Amino acid sequence: MLSLSDPTTTEDPPASEPPxxxxxxxxxxxxxxxxxxxxxxxxSPPPNPPQIPLSYPADSTxxxxxxxxxxxxxxxxxxxxxxxxxxxxxxxxxFDALVLSASKILxxxxxxxxxxxxxxxxxxxxxxxxxxxxxDVLFLLRDAGFPAENRFFVFNGDYVDRGAWGLxxxxxxxxxxxxxxxxxxxxxxxxxxxxxxxxxxFEKEVLAKYGDRGKHAYRKCLGCxxxxxxxxVIAGKVYTAHGGLFRSIVSTxxxxxxxxKNRKIIVNPAVNSLSLGSLEELSKARRxxxxxxxxxxxxxxxxxxxxxxxxxxxxxxxxERGIGLLWGPDxxxxxxxxxxxxxxxxxxxxxDAREKRPGLGGMDEGYTIDHVVESGKLIxxxxxxxxxxxxxxxxxxxxxxxxxxxxxxxxxxPVFHCFEAITPRPKVNxxxxxxxxxxxxxxxxxxxxxTTS
Numbered sequence: 001m002l003s004l005s006d007p008t009t010t011e012d013p014p015a016s017e018p019p020x021x022x023x024x025x026x027x028x029x030x031x032x033x034x035x036x037x038x039x040x041x042x043x044s045p046p047p048n049p050p051q052i053p054l055s056y057p058a059d060s061t062x063x064x065x066x067x068x069x070x071x072x073x074x075x076x077x078x079x080x081x082x083x084x085x086x087x088x089x090x091x092x093x094x095f096d097a098l099v100l101s102a103s104k105i106l107x108x109x110x111x112x113x114x115x116x117x118x119x120x121x122x123x124x125x126x127x128x129x130x131x132x133x134x135x136d137v138l139f140l141l142r143d144a145g146f147p148a149e150n151r152f153f154v155f156n157g158d159y160v161d162r163g164a165w166g167l168x169x170x171x172x173x174x175x176x177x178x179x180x181x182x183x184x185x186x187x188x189x190x191x192x193x194x195x196x197x198x199x200x201x202f203e204k205e206v207l208a209k210y211g212d213r214g215k216h217a218y219r220k221c222l223g224c225x226x227x228x229x230x231x232x233v234i235a236g237k238v239y240t241a242h243g244g245l246f247r248s249i250v251s252t253x254x255x256x257x258x259x260x261k262n263r264k265i266i267v268n269p270a271v272n273s274l275s276l277g278s279l280e281e282l283s284k285a286r287r288x289x290x291x292x293x294x295x296x297x298x299x300x301x302x303x304x305x306x307x308x309x310x311x312x313x314x315x316x317x318x319x320e321r322g323i324g325l326l327w328g329p330d331x332x333x334x335x336x337x338x339x340x341x342x343x344x345x346x347x348x349x350x351x352d353a354r355e356k357r358p359g360l361g362g363m364d365e366g367y368t369i370d371h372v373v374e375s376g377k378l379i380x381x382x383x384x385x386x387x388x389x390x391x392x393x394x395x396x397x398x399x400x401x402x403x404x405x406x407x408x409x410x411x412x413x414p415v416f417h418c419f420e421a422i423t424p425r426p427k428v429n430x431x432x433x434x435x436x437x438x439x440x441x442x443x444x445x446x447x448x449x450x451t452t453s
Contacts, residue, residue: 041139041422050076052089056097062179064146070175074168075138079426086209090171092217095210099220102174105181106227111283113185115152115234118408124152124234126404126414128347128366128381129189132163132202135422136385136401137172143419144403147176147183154232156347156381157189157242157305160221161200163389164428167209170221188228189242190305190348194290197222201432208431226288230304233279235411237342244346244378245327245335246303247315248277274315274325276335277303294323308349309370309378311359329371329378336375342412344371344378345404350387351397352439366402366418379404379414386421390434 050073057066070090077089118124125144130137147153159173160166176184190196197203197218206221207214231241250273277300285300292302306324310316313328332344351363361368363382371378385401405415438445 041420049080052077053087053091054089054094055091056094060097060101062101062175064179067172067175067179068146071138071141071172074134074165074172078134078165078168083205083208084211086167087211087213092210092213095171095217096220098171098174098178099224101178103224103227105177106186106224106229107288109185109227109229111229111285111287112231112233112279113187113229114236115154115185115232116236117182118152118235118411119150120408122150122152122408124154124238124406124411126234126238126240126345126381126406127153127155128383128402129156129158129350129387130163130169131158131191131384131387131389132160132166132169132205133384133387133389133421134163134165134168134172135425136383136419137169139419139422140383140401140403143417144405147180149183152183152185152234154185154234154240155187156240156345157187157228158191158347159186159189160202160205161191161196161432162387162434163384164201164205164431166202166205167221174224185232186228187232187240187242188225188230188287188305190292192225192228193292193305194222199432199437201430204431222290226290228287230285230287230301231282233341234406236340237412238345238406239335239339239341239343240345241304242346243303243305243307243324243348244309244344245307245325245331246277246282246300247325248275248281249297249299250275274317276315276327276331276338279339292323306348308357309346309360309380329373332371332378333373333375336373342376343414344376345381345414346378347381347383349380350382350384351399352388355397363397363399365416366400367404367416376412385419388434389425390430392435 050069052073054070054073057063073089081089115124127140145151155173159170173186177186191200203218206218210217231239233239282300286298287301289298289301292305293299294302302323303325306321307318308324308326309332310326310328313330315331316326318324318326336342336344349363354360354363360370366382366385368380369377370380381402381404383401383403386396386398400418400420402416402418405417407415
């Protein structure tokens with residue numbers, strides 16, 4: 001629960017009064033412009049309470065003013081209201097309308113979204129893990145510049161869990177997606193799953209915020225997770241995914257029993273040999289599974305969401321996590337060369353994970369360059385500074401977050417923007433037992449995950 005004094009209440013402003021604009025909200029001291037190399041922002045809430053509860057536009061058409069009002073309202077509420085008051089900010093019927101609008105768009109997108117209409121003055125902002133760190137997300141959006149006709153955004157997943165504002169973070173991104181569906185792309189992370197959200201806090205967060213409608217809201221979020229695309233290819237040169245590369249699913253038909261016509265042929269995957277998969281195979285994977293399977297014929301989603309790079313050559317099972325793959329620099333070179341790519345940007349590993357990965361760089365600056373090969377590079381990008389929000393020791397990693405800007409004409413040349421955490425954060429209690437729960441980079445309790453392939 002939020003540890004805050006009783007909120008001040010005011011009368012709603014007249015209906016004719018417009019909601020605060022993005023300039024009104026973001027001109028406050030908490031969102032002062034930051035250096036692109038090392039921002040150190042501080043926080044103070046917007047001076048006046050916003051108009052609540054929020055309502056969905058009568059014609060179901062979002063505007064920039066509506067989305068920025070949503071952002072300012074969530075920021076104010078995070079500092080002034082307890083979680084149980086969330087329905088007074090965003091009533092469940094407004095939540096339903098937003099999630100439904102976004103889900104309809106997301107479910108129609110392919111597994112690999114291609115961003116090819118990058119004009120001469122265009123830029124693409126790539127964002128890594130966010131993990132419910134609302135105030136850092138708001139700063140990032142302001143610092144990078146809001147999505148626009150000439151500014152694309154690709155988010156690499158892990159919007160929820162660990163932090164205390166996963167719901168607000170996810171809803172803000174869904175609002176941007178509805179407002180600008182061809183400029184904002186939301187990819188799926190491994191935490192956008194039933195298993196992870198039941199362990200790392202998001203489920204309990206939604207139940208705490210929506211009370212007796214919490215189970216309904218959580219189910220709606222899970223349904224939306226199923227529609228999130230898996231990967232992107234930017235300007236034909238840059239591949240992004242939450243975890244990374246994936247295997248080829250080689251299958252051999254089993255023998256058909258003699259004398260029985262039309263008997264279904266059971267296809268068995270060849271598990272003894274691993275090779276990199278193709279973009280065509282990726283396009284055919286079934287992504288609409290809440291928990292990507294670690295066995296069977298639909299392994300590509302699990303690989304894309306859970307795999308990690310290694311300095312050891314070759315492709316091998318990711319035994320540390322119990323799902324996905326480990327791939328070496330030779331695999332990065334093979335993938336880049338085969339598909340005429342220059343750059344891979346993935347996320348998935350924060351400072352806690354990298355602490356346990358000898359041979360790979362730490363996450364102090366919010367990014368690492370893991371592989372440099374003949375055809376290009378592999379980068380890990382992490383956008384949650386001072387992560388995780390809750391830690392079992394008083395010593396913190398104090399890592400910076402980062403985002404990448406790709407610009408015309410060399411979209412494969414990353415420009416890194418690092419930033420520090422917004423301080424102070426509102427005081428909150430965690431929605432999960434962070435002292436005892438296993439890290440998501442350790443071997444998972446796969447038996448508790450539902451296998452649907």
